[in-house]
Amino acid sequence: MELIGSTRTSTYARPKTSHFLPAISTMASSYRNTMNPGANLWKTSSYFRNCCNVPTSASMQRDNLELVRANTMFYPSNRTILSTRFTPEEWYKSNQNNYRESESSRKSAERLRRDTIRLMQDKEQLTRRTQENSSKNIGERLNNIVFWKSELTHEIENMITEIAALTEVKRRLERALAETEGPLQVSQECLYHREKRMSIDLVHDDVEKDLMKEVEVIRSCQERMRRHLDRAIAQLASNRAAQHELERDMSDKVTAQRIDDRCHHLRNTSDGIGYYRGIERLDPSLSLPESWSKFTDDNILLSQSQRAASHKLRDEIEVLLNTTSNEMWNQFNSVNVAFTNRISETSDAKNSLHTHLAKTLQGIFQTEMLIESLKKALRDKQSPLKVAQTRLEERTRRPNIELCRDNPHHSLVNEVREIEDTIQKLQERLMEAESTLQILVKTKVTLEHDLSVKANSLFLEQEKCMSLRKSFPSMPRLVGYT
Structure with missing residues (x-):
C-alpha cells in the first residue's frame, strides 16, 4: 500500500462483484467461530428476529439453544453438563481471531475510505477541469465568433x-x-x-x-x-x-x-440549469x-x-x-x-451674287440704252438713204445722152450702198444687243433665284440649325452631373 499524500493514484484490488464493499460471505468469518458452529449463540433471539423476517431452521435451532441456556440458569445439573463445551485456549483463540478480523476489516475500511476520498477529490478536480476546459472552449468559440463578426461587419x-x-x-x-x-x-x-x-x-x-x-x-x-x-x-x-x-x-x-x-x-449555482437526459447523444450540428x-x-x-x-x-x-x-x-x-x-461660303456666294446681279442690272441698262441708240441710228439712216435713192431715181429721168454714168452717179450709188450696209450692220448689231439683253435678263433671273436659294440656305443654317445647336448640353451634364 502506498503512502498517504503520494502523487500517484492509489490502487487496490476490487472484488469481482458489482459492489465496492466486499461480499458478505467474506465478512462472515469475522463473526463466526470456524471451529464451533455454536460460537455466535450469545446473540439474543430478538436480533435474529429483527434481521430475518422469515424463520429458518438455523434460527429455530438458535432459539432452542437459548432456551437450553436459560434452563441451565435454573437447573445446576444442566449447567454442569454444558460447561465443558469450550476450553480457554479455544476462547482465547477465538478472541484473537476476532481481533485480527476486526483489525483487517478496519484496515480495509480505512483503505477504502482513503481511496474513496481520493477518488472523489480526483473526480471533483477532473469535473472542474473538464468544466473549465468546456468554458475555455466556449470562450474561444466566442472569440472566433467575435472575430468573424468583425470581419463580416467590416465587409x-x-x-x-x-x-x-x-x-x-x-x-x-x-x-x-x-x-x-x-x-x-x-x-x-x-x-x-x-x-x-x-x-x-x-x-x-x-x-x-x-x-x-x-x-x-x-x-x-x-x-x-x-x-x-x-x-x-x-x-x-x-x-x-x-x-x-x-x-x-x-x-x-x-x-x-x-x-x-x-x-x-x-x-453550477446559476438559475435555469436542469437535466436533459440523452442530450449528449443528440448531434444536430450541420457543420464542422x-x-x-x-x-x-x-x-x-x-x-x-x-x-x-x-x-x-x-x-x-x-x-x-x-x-x-x-x-x-x-x-x-x-x-x-x-x-x-x-x-x-454661302454668305460669300450670296455677296458675290449680289455683286454680279448689280453688274448684270447695269449691263441690262446699258444694253437697253444701246438698243435705243441703234434704233435711233437706224431711224437716222432712213433720210439719207431716201435722199440718195431719190437723187438716183430723179437722175434716171435725164434724157438721152444725159444719162451719163458720171461721178455723181457713182457717188450716189456708193452712198446708197454704204447707207444700206450701215443699216444692215446696225440691224445686226441691234439683234446682237437684243440677244445680249435677253441673256442678261435671264442671268438676272438666275442670279435672283440663286440669291433666294442662298438666302433660304442661310436662314436654315443660321436661324434654324445653329439656334437649335445652342441647346447642346454642357460637358458636366454629359458625364451625368446636374
Whole structure:
C-alpha cells in the first residue's frame, strides 16, 4: 500500500462483484467461530428476529439453544453438563481471531475510505477541469465568433459603401443617357431642316457628312451606355445578394454569440440549469469548425470579388462617360465648324451674287440704252438713204445722152450702198444687243433665284440649325452631373 499524500493514484484490488464493499460471505468469518458452529449463540433471539423476517431452521435451532441456556440458569445439573463445551485456549483463540478480523476489516475500511476520498477529490478536480476546459472552449468559440463578426461587419460596411457608389454612378449614367436624347434630336432636326434647301444648295457637303456622323456617334454612345447600364443593374443585384448573405451570416452569428455567451456565463449555482437526459447523444450540428469557418470565409471572399467587379465596373463607367462626352463634344465642335464654314461660303456666294446681279442690272441698262441708240441710228439712216435713192431715181429721168454714168452717179450709188450696209450692220448689231439683253435678263433671273436659294440656305443654317445647336448640353451634364 502506498503512502498517504503520494502523487500517484492509489490502487487496490476490487472484488469481482458489482459492489465496492466486499461480499458478505467474506465478512462472515469475522463473526463466526470456524471451529464451533455454536460460537455466535450469545446473540439474543430478538436480533435474529429483527434481521430475518422469515424463520429458518438455523434460527429455530438458535432459539432452542437459548432456551437450553436459560434452563441451565435454573437447573445446576444442566449447567454442569454444558460447561465443558469450550476450553480457554479455544476462547482465547477465538478472541484473537476476532481481533485480527476486526483489525483487517478496519484496515480495509480505512483503505477504502482513503481511496474513496481520493477518488472523489480526483473526480471533483477532473469535473472542474473538464468544466473549465468546456468554458475555455466556449470562450474561444466566442472569440472566433467575435472575430468573424468583425470581419463580416467590416465587409458589410464596405459592401454598403460600394453599393451606394455604384448606385450613384448608375444614376449618373442614366442622367447622361437621358441627356444624349437632346443632341440626337438636334442633329436629326438639323438634317431635316437642311432637306428644305432648294435647287443647287441641296449638296452633300461637309456639314451633312458631319451631321450624319454626329448621329452615328450619339447612337453609338447611347448603345454603349445602355450596355453598361444593364451591367450596372446586374452588378447591383449581385452586390445586394452578397450583402444579404453577409447579413444573414451576421444574424446567425449574433444569435450564436448570444447563446454561447449565455452558456459561457452558466455556473453550477446559476438559475435555469436542469437535466436533459440523452442530450449528449443528440448531434444536430450541420457543420464542422473547418466548414464553419470556410462558410463565412467564402461569403467574405464572394463579397470581396463582387466588390472588385463593382469597382472595376464603376471605373469603366467613369471612363465611358468621359469618352462619350469627349466624342460627342468633338463631333459637335466639328459640326459647328462645318456649319460656320458653310455659312461663310454661302454668305460669300450670296455677296458675290449680289455683286454680279448689280453688274448684270447695269449691263441690262446699258444694253437697253444701246438698243435705243441703234434704233435711233437706224431711224437716222432712213433720210439719207431716201435722199440718195431719190437723187438716183430723179437722175434716171435725164434724157438721152444725159444719162451719163458720171461721178455723181457713182457717188450716189456708193452712198446708197454704204447707207444700206450701215443699216444692215446696225440691224445686226441691234439683234446682237437684243440677244445680249435677253441673256442678261435671264442671268438676272438666275442670279435672283440663286440669291433666294442662298438666302433660304442661310436662314436654315443660321436661324434654324445653329439656334437649335445652342441647346447642346454642357460637358458636366454629359458625364451625368446636374
